[in-house]
Amino acid sequence: MPVQSDSVLPGSKSESLRPSIETRFKRQVGLLLISPWLVGLLVFKLAPILTSLVFSFTDYQLLHPGEAQFIGFQNYRTVFQDATAGTVLWQTVRLALIILPLQLAASICVAGLLGDRRLWLRNTVRTLFFLPSIIPAFAATLMWRGYLDPGMGWIGFLLKPLGLDGLSRQGSAAGLDFLLPLTSLWTIGPSILILLGAFQTIPHEIYEAAKLDGAGRLRRFISMTVPLITPAIFFSLVLNLTAVFGGAILLDRGSTYRGEISSYDGYVNYVLLDLFRVGYASSLAWVFFLIVLLVILILFGTSRYWVYFPERER
Amino acid sequence: MLKNPLPYLSQTVRSLPINLFVWALLLFYLSPVFFMIVTALKPTAQLNDRNAPFYPAAPEAFEYQDREYHIYFVPGEGGLRRWAMIRPGREMTEFIDPLDPEAGLITWEGNWRALQKVYRFHIEWSNFTGLLESLLFPRMFLNTFLLTSIGWIAVLASSIVVAYGFSRFPLPGGNVLFYVLIATILIPEKVTFIPSYFVYVNALHWGGTFLPILVPLFFGNAVYIFLLRQNFRSLPVELEEAAMLDGAGPLQRLFYVVLPQSWPVVITVSLLFIFYSWNEIRQVSLYAASNMDLIPLSYGVQNFQAFTPIQNLVSASTLLVLAFPVTLLFLFQRFFMQGLVITGAEKHSSL
Numbered sequence: 001m002p003v004q005s006d007s008v009l010p011g012s013k014s015e016s017l018r019p020s021i022e023t024r025f026k027r028q029v030g031l032l033l034i035s036p037w038l039v040g041l042l043v044f045k046l047a048p049i050l051t052s053l054v055f056s057f058t059d060y061q062l063l064h065p066g067e068a069q070f071i072g073f074q075n076y077r078t079v080f081q082d083a084t085a086g087t088v089l090w091q092t093v094r095l096a097l098i099i100l101p102l103q104l105a106a107s108i109c110v111a112g113l114l115g116d117r118r119l120w121l122r123n124t125v126r127t128l129f130f131l132p133s134i135i136p137a138f139a140a141t142l143m144w145r146g147y148l149d150p151g152m153g154w155i156g157f158l159l160k161p162l163g164l165d166g167l168s169r170q171g172s173a174a175g176l177d178f179l180l181p182l183t184s185l186w187t188i189g190p191s192i193l194i195l196l197g198a199f200q201t202i203p204h205e206i207y208e209a210a211k212l213d214g215a216g217r218l219r220r221f222i223s224m225t226v227p228l229i230t231p232a233i234f235f236s237l238v239l240n241l242t243a244v245f246g247g248a249i250l251l252d253r254g255s256t257y258r259g260e261i262s263s264y265d266g267y268v269n270y271v272l273l274d275l276f277r278v279g280y281a282s283s284l285a286w287v288f289f290l291i292v293l294l295v296i297l298i299l300f301g302t303s304r305y306w307v308y309f310p311e312r313e314r
Numbered sequence: 315m316l317k318n319p320l321p322y323l324s325q326t327v328r329s330l331p332i333n334l335f336v337w338a339l340l341l342f343y344l345s346p347v348f349f350m351i352v353t354a355l356k357p358t359a360q361l362n363d364r365n366a367p368f369y370p371a372a373p374e375a376f377e378y379q380d381r382e383y384h385i386y387f388v389p390g391e392g393g394l395r396r397w398a399m400i401r402p403g404r405e406m407t408e409f410i411d412p413l414d415p416e417a418g419l420i421t422w423e424g425n426w427r428a429l430q431k432v433y434r435f436h437i438e439w440s441n442f443t444g445l446l447e448s449l450l451f452p453r454m455f456l457n458t459f460l461l462t463s464i465g466w467i468a469v470l471a472s473s474i475v476v477a478y479g480f481s482r483f484p485l486p487g488g489n490v491l492f493y494v495l496i497a498t499i500l501i502p503e504k505v506t507f508i509p510s511y512f513v514y515v516n517a518l519h520w521g522g523t524f525l526p527i528l529v530p531l532f533f534g535n536a537v538y539i540f541l542l543r544q545n546f547r548s549l550p551v552e553l554e555e556a557a558m559l560d561g562a563g564p565l566q567r568l569f570y571v572v573l574p575q576s577w578p579v580v581i582t583v584s585l586l587f588i589f590y591s592w593n594e595i596r597q598v599s600l601y602a603a604s605n606m607d608l609i610p611l612s613y614g615v616q617n618f619q620a621f622t623p624i625q626n627l628v629s630a631s632t633l634l635v636l637a638f639p640v641t642l643l644f645l646f647q648r649f650f651m652q653g654l655v656i657t658g659a660e661k662h663s664s665l
Binding site for chain 1: 475
């Protein structure tokens with residue numbers, strides 16, 4: 001597993017092989033304290049996951065529950081032949097490939113600026129940068145449509161001096177392809193917060209030596225700050241990734257369940273809530289689960305090459 | 315009194331470029347928000363006129379024979395004249411001069427569509443007051459407030475207790491349970507959603523209530539547990555050891571020693587949950603929205619926006635939803651901006 005640093009794990013090295021009565025008592029107290037989460041894990045996570053795995057091997061239809069039969073891998077074969085599933089999956093992945101690097105780059109740059117000690121009214125500026133992240137997604141999308149409108153919106157007016165006013169017309173023509181990555185930049189508040197939190201933990205003295213060696217601000221940021229905050233970058237990348245794949249992490253900006261089948265998430269709902277095909281919807285969800293799992297394993301697997309774990313160096 | 319103000323002055327001057335840059339960036343970044351605020355104050359009549367000013371303004375009107383007529387700029391002798399248009403036409407348009415209505419109708423040759431309306435600055439407060447009256451606003455606000463406050467107490471209390479267990483006590487299986495905690499953050503909710511939906515709606519008959527949304531919150535939230543735990547572990551352990559020697563049990567140590575040192579992270583987690591819950595719409599639309607009495611703000615307003623996509627009303631309703639969370643954000647900004655530390659300097663791992 002990836003997060004192997006002691007900094008995120010409770011120490012258990014120093015214990016002897018046969019735990020003393022005191023240790024056993026502490027374990028029991030600890031177990032008691034985390035028991036709400038353990039119960040929740042079993043009831044709200046593990047049981048549903050396994051149930052949906054079972055569902056995915058049946059042709060369970062909501063309207064005919066009595067006739068459900070095990071059909072083996074039939075549903076999974078259908079998933080791979082389902083053109084709609086392929087299309088929405090590709091759309092989701094393509095969107096993630098555009099949005100994630102964009103969000104990451106933007107949040108590192110903005111956090112770098114907001115972490116600067118020369119900034120006046122730092123908390124207010126940071127709060128103002130966080131502000132757009134709490135606007136509900138649906139309202140934000142409508143707002144952006146108006147903002148980018150070539151006639152009524154402000155974007156043409158703002159871009160005119162730069163000679164870019166044609167962009168707004170293209171933007172409204174390209175529609176969601178253009179709009180979603182753009183609006184995703186207005187959701188980077190939590191990432192900025194996490195990165196700013198990481199800046200606080202860097203001891204200021206280490207910069208003094210670099211300053212004496214003649215490293216400029218930009219150089220110090222790229223060569224010292226960014227490597228030291230890679231754990232926070234990693235964490236925010238994981239959160240953004242989960243959010244792009246349809247989860248609700250930290251701030252929910254999702255849309256309603258019904259009505260849109262442009263994303264994989266929406267397609268599963270369509271199959272479940274409009275076609276009532278529980279078995280097939282479950283296998284769609286499990287295929288997605290496995291893909292997300294693969295992406296996350298790749299991310300965690302590569303983390304040792306680019307994420308800095310302080311305890312490793314000892 | 316400063317003996318030598320010069321160093322401070324030069325420091326200010328040197329800080330100027332970055333401050334100007336950040337504020338310019340901020341203005342650009344927030345410009346859609348400003349657009350939303352300005353749009354929310356506009357009268358509907360202004361929205362479809364491309365020649366209307368960008369600030370909130372109403373067309374100037376003139377009352378003639380008990381009817382209101384809009385005033386247009388009409389070119390002619392002596393520059394632009396402000397005339398009220400009585401009868402529009404493609405070749406001939408009839409006007410009246412508001413300064414001299416006794417003169418009767420004036421016929422102007424030309425297409426009225428080429429003319430521009432006269433606007434005056436005007437804020438349309440009725441966008442807000444009308445929404446407050448028509449949308450069952452107090453009811454929806456109360457629903458959202460109840461949902462958010464019950465959920466907040468539930469998720470905060472359970473997450474704090476669990477996080478304390480993870481931060482200071484050796485657990486069976488070592489770190490395995492903590493890995494499982496992190497792994498649950500990453501499980502796509504789709505996988506758990508299908509069976510949960512049937513259990514809640516078909517088996518427990520919880521459809522049309524808040525229970526499917528609230529009950530899981532009593533069992534903690536993995537992200538909040540992770541954030542709280544990282545913070546608890548960065549606190550010095552000595553105070554807890556002292557409290558333990560005085561006979562304080564685990565919960566007493568948590569409440570009287572750990573929590574008083576952890577306000578920033580507790581406030582941060584609280585705000586994150588409140589912002590989440592205030593806008594939450596997936597679960598609400600699945601479980602609670604079938605009951606008209608339980609419709610919360612997020613769902614009611616989004617439905618309204620979907621069926622009434624008029625820019626000024628969309629913006630005004632969004633601002634009404636945001637009023638409460640934004641107030642909280644600014645009230646607690648000092649804590650919120652320092653609360654999300656995921657890799658603190660850790661002193662001790664367990665008691």
